[in-house]
Every structure is written in structure tokens, then in C-alpha cells.
Amino acid sequence: MSQEPGILDGLRVVDLAQGLAGRAATRYLAEAGADVVRISRPGACELGTGTLFRVLDRGKHPMALDPADAPGLKRLHALLAAADVLVHDLTPSQARALGLDDAALAALNPRLVFCAIGGWPQRHARADDPVAETLVLARLGLLDEQPGHRDGPVFIRMPFAGWIASWLGAVGVMARLIARDRSGTGGAAHTSLAQAALVPMTMHWSRAQRPSSVFAQGLPKSTPIPLHQASDGQWIHVHYSPDAAPWMAQALAAMGPEAVAAENAKYPPSHVAPNFGANKAIIATRPAQEWVRHFWEHDVAAQIAAPFGAIYADEQARANGYVAEVEDPVLGPTLQPGPAVHVQPPCRVQVCAPAFDLDVPWPSPSALPTSAPEAGRACHAQPPLHGLKVLDLGAYLAGPFACMLLADLGAEVVKVEPPSGDAMRRLERIFAGTQRGKRALALRLGTPQAQPVLQALVRQADVVHHNIRMPAARKLGIAPQQLRALKPELVCAHVSSYGPHGPRADWPGFDQLMQAACGWELEGGGKGNPPMWLRFGVGDHLAAAASVFAVLLGLYRKTRTGQGQAVAASLLGAMLTTVAEAVALSDGSITPIAHLDQDQAGIAPTHRLYRCADAWVAVAAFSPQAVAAFECLTASDPQAHFSRLTQAQALASLDAARVPAAPVLQAQGEPFLDDPAHAAAGLHASYIHAEYGQMRQIGALWDFGDMPLSLHIAPPALGEHSEAVLRELGLDQAAIDALVEAGITLCRPATAMAPTAKATT
Structure with a gap:
């Protein structure tokens, strides 16, 4: 029986990326049905060709060409002239040198969507810096934000920025494809490792004119984390x-x-x-x-801090397809990460594709919507998801953050929370970091009086999104099947902890527990040390971005079929994707990975942090030339070499030897928000909050070139927009007053609210 083609069947993608983020993003597109050509460049220094990249490149057509020579560039242009999407990680100067800058690509193929995932945003002063995650984290000051087993900055073992960037890249491509359906033209959908690294810092790096004491305190990195050692020596993370x-x-x-x-x-x-x-x-x-x-x-909610790769044997992961059986041509039968999202038709693990024959033309493009696209590029004055209406029924982090991403992309989002407030409001700074761009309606779901309001909200929405556990969702009447009974064309999205199927489908779970289950807490502790969590809530943010990708796949299909659907993502599915550094072999063993050293300084002499006489430097030498230069410079004892130098002297010598390196900056929360280079690149967003006054938060996570993002609406106060939203639904003042009197809604007095200010982006 033949399988139904994937949602992206007929979409043609060229993968010119060398690193993790771009190659993972195109794998997600391939799993959704896209036809991906993976180009390797002879002589280029790829960041990895081992197990990780075997997993990331599966299902793609391999093709070798060198765009630096005329025949190779001609062949590449022939591919791009017929392609829908290009993903690369070239810096702006590298792209210009190869004739692959944005203007050249748009001229070559006006329908082409092109996504660059560099180290820094395209408009940043450091856009041409080496694309190396450790160096980006060092300059941003994030290595100092991670707690460790010693004082000072620590090497972060999990490449979380690369994984988040992979989902941001895939989301950006899908958002641009949806905009292309309206306009008929493609364009940029860029992101970067720096923007991805800043995603979890939305919880921590923000400033308010009138902060409450709770907002001002934030969540210090010294907060104790409940990782406890049991009598058998194993560690348990309890949330x-x-x-x-x-x-x-x-x-x-x-x-x-x-x-x-x-x-x-x-x-x-x-x-x-x-x-x-x-x-x-x-x-x-x-x-x-x-x-x-x-x-x-x-x-x-609890999980044992498991060894890396042990998750492949997990019953729940297998039940949801997060673990896939793959026959690798070199390794034989393996267990690898499967698709992280559930959509219809389902995403599938693609088998190894044959070599691509450029002489055989690509198939015709997938059918466009029946409605005629808007003329020209005038519609690009609007964000990519302009006009999309989203109902956010979620709480805590993963669900609301997904809806914030949709709001950044231009969707109109109404956040519904009980009159007592989202449970996350008690952590005010974290809450504010997941709520930008929304209007807030206080509504006590599950009551008869609220039901007509909920039904009206659902009928006007295109997407309903939440992360409430399904037993509770069914009681409240917001399970996907209940919502789609009201409006079949809805795209209903749910984020769970452990996935929609299996014995733990309805269990509670949190980001840290998935870090423990997938082996990252043991790896993050360093050799011989107790496990250590990654402070940045990466599981929540990965699941949120994966959920947005699933939503956009659902909307893309709806445009072509008119049919809505339920889509799903989970913390476990998104986190298990990151275990691709290792696979399970047929004998039950796990392929080796690099381990963090006991000092939590690095994973190799050429990829680690070094303490200088006055500060720290980070080194990320990957090419044979850079490795040889580093070894020549530092001799047999690199740490002794750097201990004799100041940070400035060390960086000067590394730069002279052409060894990629960066200063490890510390205490950067406030300096980041004042940095003009970050502001110029759109990394700041400013607005007036109803309670806090002037706010500044982390800004743009993408750069769409001719299309803006929507970054001008502050996180809402509780009940801030209740009256306005209820009036838009047709309720008069008497009906609203009755809901307030019954405790069904809460309306914030208009006189207490300040006007909204334009974002600084």
C-alpha cells in the first residue's frame, strides 16, 4: 500500500550548509516530504562528518560541487533556478564572494526562499565572524550564565543554540513559503546562532522602568536545582x-x-x-x-539522569515515533531520532536517497493555492503571518512561547488565562519573556458562563494552541477533537511533555526532566562530576519552536486542501532530536561522543575555554589548518601558555595565527541591552508595559529582509484586554459586567494602562 505524500511533497530544497543548524533544518523539511539536495563542497571545512551528520543528512540527495569555480557555480545556479528553498550558513561576505548574496539570489529566482543561518544576524557588526557556537556564546556572555561546579564561565556541552537555530530556520522557511503563497515571490528568512542562543534568555535578560521586586530579582543562576543522588549512586531530577x-x-x-x-x-x-x-x-x-x-x-514529575543514548530504549519515545529504526549503509541497523512532530500526512524518516543527477530535471512545483497571489511584492510590507488569528490557551512556558513566536511573525494572538492568572505570572520576568505581542483575556474556562465566549473565540480563530494536559483539556472542552467539532478547518496544536501516545501521554513533565532523560545533565556535569542542568530551559524552547513548525505545516496544507488538522509536539520529542550525536547499534551499544572534561572547560584542547591572567578566552579550531596553528602556538601545555597572557594578548596571538577565538564576556545582562551593535541588528525590542512602564527585551529572532516582524506589543497585564476582546465578540457592557460579577472574567481598568510604544528593532 503506497503512502500518502508528505505535506511538502514537490518542494525542492538545496542544502548548502556545513554546520548542525542548517543541516538539521533541511532534515525537518525532508521528513515533511521535501526533496532535498545536500551539497558538499570539496575542500570546505565541514563542522562534522561523523554520526551526527549521518543522521542530519539522511534522506537527502548527495551532490558534490564547488561553487568557487565556474563550472560548480553554473551547476549550482541551475539547481537554484528550479528550487523553492536554499539553506546555507555562509557569512554575508562569503555569500557575496560566491554570488549567493540575497540580491543575486532574488534576481536568479524570484520565487526562491533563502535562509542563512550564520553566527550573527545579517545586519550585525559581527556578521562575518566565524560560525562557531562556542564563540558566539562566549561573546554574548552566556557561558557566564550557566551554573557550574566551579566559579567562572563554563563550557556548555549541549549545542543548544545550533538546535534552536535549526527550528528557527525551518520555521522561517515555512513562514516565508506561506507568505509566498500570497505574493508569488520568495525572499529572505534568515536567523543565526546568536538569535537562537538568545531565545532562552528572553526569560532572564529584560529591563523595566518600574519593576516589581519579583521582576527585579528574576531567577538567579544560584537557585538550587533539585538533582538528588539516590542510595545506588544514580541521580534523580525532581520538579x-x-x-x-x-x-x-x-x-x-x-x-x-x-x-x-x-x-x-x-x-x-x-x-x-x-x-x-x-x-x-x-x-x-x-x-x-x-x-x-x-x-x-x-x-x-521526576526522571533519572540517564546516560547519553539510553533514551533510545525508552518505551514512551518508541511509542511516539521519536525513535526510528534506520538501516545505515555504514553502521548497519541503528536506532536514531525520528520526527519530533505529529502532523497529517505524517512526517517520516526518509531512507538514504540516491545521488542526484543534475541532468534529470526536478519535478514540477507543488500546486499553489487556487486563489491568485497578490500582485508584486507590496504585501511584504506586512509580517509573514499577517492576518493569522491565534487563540493561546496555554500556560507556563512551551505553549505560550510558541504563541509568542507566532505573534512575532505577525499573527494576532489572544491569550486566555484564568482570572487568577497564568501560573507562571508568579515568576514575573520569565512570564514576560513568553508573552510579547499578545492581547490578554481573563476567562474562567470550564464554566457554563464562559462557554459561549470560548466558542466565539474558537470560531474566529485560525489556530488554537495550548499545552494543557489532555485529561484537563477534555474537561475544559478544549481538546482538539472538541474544538474542531466547532470549526473543522482549525489547526489545533498541542504541546505535551511525553508525546500524544504511549503510557506517559498524560503525565506531567518539564524541561529539566527531558534534559535528564536524554543524557544531557550527566554530560553537562563534566567527567567525574555530579550532573548539571542546562539553565536555559532549552527543552521548552525547542518544543515551542517545533510546535510552530508543525502549525505552519498544517497551515501550508490547509491552503492547498482547505482542511484543518490537529498537530502535536512535545518536550520529549524535541529534546530527543538533540541526541543525534550518537545512535544505538544492533548490539545495544551507543556510538561514542565527545565528553566534557572535569573542569567543565571543553571537549578538546582545540575546542575549550582557557583561563588567562585576567579573564577567559574561548577557542574553536576545527579546520586542519587552525588546529595545526593552535598546536604550534601553544606547544604541549595550552593552559600554561594562556595563564601567562592577558585576555587581550591571548586574543591578539590567536588572531595572528588565524585560530578562531573570542573573549568570554561575563555579567552581560545589562550591557547586552545597552549595546548599539545589538540594537542595530534588531536584537532589542522596546515598548510600554501597563505595570512596568518602559520595557526592553530581546528582539528579533529572524530577518525577513523586505518583511518586518511584529515586535511592538508589550507583554500584557492580567485582564488588560478583556473588555476590548469581549466587545469584539459582541458582548455589551451589561453582559461583561455580569461575567465580572460572577468571577468569570477580570477587566483591568483602562486608566491604569499606559499606551503601547513602537518597538526598537
Whole structure:
């Protein structure tokens, strides 16, 4: 029985990327049905050709050509003239040298969508810096934001910026393709490692004119994280307080208040576990698996910090297709990451594609919408998702952040939360980092009085998105099947913790637990050290971006068929994608990966941090030439070499030897928000908040060239737009007052709100 073609069937993609982000982005497109030609450039220094890149390049047509010579460039132009999408990671100067800058590409093929994923934004002063994640993180100051087992900045083992950039790139391409359906023309859909690295910092780096004490405090990196060692030596990550679990409750009672207080006093206060110290002492009395089984039975979210690659044997991951059986031509039968999203027709693992024959023309383009596209490029004065209406019913982080991304891309988003507020509002700075661009309606879902309002909101929406656990969603009447019964053409998106299928489909889960399950907490701790979480909430942000990709796939198909659908993403699926550095072999073994050293400084002498006499430098030498130059410069003891130099001297010597390096900046939260180079590249957004006054937050995550982003609406205060939204739905003042009186809604007085200001981008 033949399979239904994928959503992107007939879409023609050229992959000219060398690094992780671009090659992962095109793999997502290939899994959705696109025809991808993967070009390798003879003599180019690719950042990897091992297991990771075997996984990233699967299902693509391999093709070797050198665009630096005339025959190679001619062949490439022939491909691009018939292509729909180009993804590359060339810097602007490299692209110009090859005749692949934006203007040249638009002239070659006006329908071409081109996505560059460089180190820095195209308009940034550092746009031509080497495309190396560690160097970008060093200059941004993010290596200083990660807690470690020693003082000072630490090397971040997980290439989280590359993985987030891969999803931003795929989302940007899809948004531009949707805009192309309106206009008939393509254009830019750029992002960068720097913008991706800043995604999780939306929770931490922001400034307010009148911050509350909670906003001003933020979430310091010194906050203790509930990683506890069990009696068998394994570590368990527990999210929120486990005190109600019977074993824990009994043990706390047996300890008595004084002993509990004494254990708690050994650690700083925890915002997630009031008895953090006592929990740690009690968990040390039983084996890890016994604790996890007990916690799961009593709805306490917990995971063992597992070895890297162990997730391939996980029943839940297998049930959702997040683990795929792949016959690799070199490695034989393997287990690898599968598609991270659920759409219809489904994304599929593509088998290794045959070599591409340039003499055989690509098939005809996929059919465009039946409606005629708007003439010319005038419509590009609007953001790519202009006119899309989104209803955000989510809470906490992954669901709301996905809707913020849609708002940045131009969608009109209405956020619905209870009159008591989204549970994340208590962490004010984190909450504000997921809510830009939305209008807020306070509404108590699940009540008879709210049902007509909910139904009216659904009927006017194109997309409904949330991350509420399905049993609760069904009680509230917002499960996808319930919503699509009201409006079949809806695209309904759900983000879960563990995926929509399998025994843990309805379980609670959080970002840190997926880091633990997928092996990143053990790897992040460094050799011989306790595990360490990645502070940046990367699982939530990866799942949010993957969910947006799924939404845009659903909208792309709806344009062609008129049919809506339910789409799904999850924390587990998005995080498991990042395990592609290793695969499981037929004998059960896991292919090797590079491990972080005990000092948490790096994974190789040529890819690590070095402490100088006054500060730190980061080195990322990948090419044979750069490696040889580094070894010649530093002899047999690189750390001793750098210890004798100041940071400025070290950087000067590395630059003279043409070894890629960067200063490791520290305490950059405030300086980032004042930096004119970041402002010029669109990395700041400023507006007036109803309570905080003037705000500045992290800005643009994409650059669409001739299409703007929508970055001018501040995060909403609770109930800020309730009255306006209800009036738009047809309710008069008496009806609104009745809802307020019944506690169904909350309307913020208009006099308490300041006007919205234009963003600085």
C-alpha cells in the first residue's frame, strides 16, 4: 500500500550548509516530504562528518560541487533556478564572494526562499565572524550564565543554540513559503546562532522602568536545582515539591521539624521545593528506580539522569515515533531520532536517497493555492503571518512561547488565562519573556458562563494552541477533537511533555526532566562530576519552536486542501532530536561522543575555554589548518601558555595565527541591552508595559529582509484586554459586567494602562 505524500511533497530544497543548524533544518523539511539536495563542497571545512551528520543528512540527495569555480557555480545556479528553498550558513561576505548574496539570489529566482543561518544576524557588526557556537556564546556572555561546579564561565556541552537555530530556520522557511503563497515571490528568512542562543534568555535578560521586586530579582543562576543522588549512586531530577508523595511525607514526619529545618538550611531557598535539603537527605536512602516509580505513581514529575543514548530504549519515545529504526549503509541497523512532530500526512524518516543527477530535471512545483497571489511584492510590507488569528490557551512556558513566536511573525494572538492568572505570572520576568505581542483575556474556562465566549473565540480563530494536559483539556472542552467539532478547518496544536501516545501521554513533565532523560545533565556535569542542568530551559524552547513548525505545516496544507488538522509536539520529542550525536547499534551499544572534561572547560584542547591572567578566552579550531596553528602556538601545555597572557594578548596571538577565538564576556545582562551593535541588528525590542512602564527585551529572532516582524506589543497585564476582546465578540457592557460579577472574567481598568510604544528593532 503506497503512502500518502508528505505535506511538502514537490518542494525542492538545496542544502548548502556545513554546520548542525542548517543541516538539521533541511532534515525537518525532508521528513515533511521535501526533496532535498545536500551539497558538499570539496575542500570546505565541514563542522562534522561523523554520526551526527549521518543522521542530519539522511534522506537527502548527495551532490558534490564547488561553487568557487565556474563550472560548480553554473551547476549550482541551475539547481537554484528550479528550487523553492536554499539553506546555507555562509557569512554575508562569503555569500557575496560566491554570488549567493540575497540580491543575486532574488534576481536568479524570484520565487526562491533563502535562509542563512550564520553566527550573527545579517545586519550585525559581527556578521562575518566565524560560525562557531562556542564563540558566539562566549561573546554574548552566556557561558557566564550557566551554573557550574566551579566559579567562572563554563563550557556548555549541549549545542543548544545550533538546535534552536535549526527550528528557527525551518520555521522561517515555512513562514516565508506561506507568505509566498500570497505574493508569488520568495525572499529572505534568515536567523543565526546568536538569535537562537538568545531565545532562552528572553526569560532572564529584560529591563523595566518600574519593576516589581519579583521582576527585579528574576531567577538567579544560584537557585538550587533539585538533582538528588539516590542510595545506588544514580541521580534523580525532581520538579516541584515531592512532599506529598507518601514515602517523602512519612520520612519528613519522622525527621521532625527541627531536623527538616536543619537540612534545609544547608542550601539556598528553592522556588520549587520548600524542603529542598530534607528532600535531598531522604532521597539518599533508597535506590533511584524505586523513588522514580513511587513519584510517578503519585503524580510527581521526576526522571533519572540517564546516560547519553539510553533514551533510545525508552518505551514512551518508541511509542511516539521519536525513535526510528534506520538501516545505515555504514553502521548497519541503528536506532536514531525520528520526527519530533505529529502532523497529517505524517512526517517520516526518509531512507538514504540516491545521488542526484543534475541532468534529470526536478519535478514540477507543488500546486499553489487556487486563489491568485497578490500582485508584486507590496504585501511584504506586512509580517509573514499577517492576518493569522491565534487563540493561546496555554500556560507556563512551551505553549505560550510558541504563541509568542507566532505573534512575532505577525499573527494576532489572544491569550486566555484564568482570572487568577497564568501560573507562571508568579515568576514575573520569565512570564514576560513568553508573552510579547499578545492581547490578554481573563476567562474562567470550564464554566457554563464562559462557554459561549470560548466558542466565539474558537470560531474566529485560525489556530488554537495550548499545552494543557489532555485529561484537563477534555474537561475544559478544549481538546482538539472538541474544538474542531466547532470549526473543522482549525489547526489545533498541542504541546505535551511525553508525546500524544504511549503510557506517559498524560503525565506531567518539564524541561529539566527531558534534559535528564536524554543524557544531557550527566554530560553537562563534566567527567567525574555530579550532573548539571542546562539553565536555559532549552527543552521548552525547542518544543515551542517545533510546535510552530508543525502549525505552519498544517497551515501550508490547509491552503492547498482547505482542511484543518490537529498537530502535536512535545518536550520529549524535541529534546530527543538533540541526541543525534550518537545512535544505538544492533548490539545495544551507543556510538561514542565527545565528553566534557572535569573542569567543565571543553571537549578538546582545540575546542575549550582557557583561563588567562585576567579573564577567559574561548577557542574553536576545527579546520586542519587552525588546529595545526593552535598546536604550534601553544606547544604541549595550552593552559600554561594562556595563564601567562592577558585576555587581550591571548586574543591578539590567536588572531595572528588565524585560530578562531573570542573573549568570554561575563555579567552581560545589562550591557547586552545597552549595546548599539545589538540594537542595530534588531536584537532589542522596546515598548510600554501597563505595570512596568518602559520595557526592553530581546528582539528579533529572524530577518525577513523586505518583511518586518511584529515586535511592538508589550507583554500584557492580567485582564488588560478583556473588555476590548469581549466587545469584539459582541458582548455589551451589561453582559461583561455580569461575567465580572460572577468571577468569570477580570477587566483591568483602562486608566491604569499606559499606551503601547513602537518597538526598537
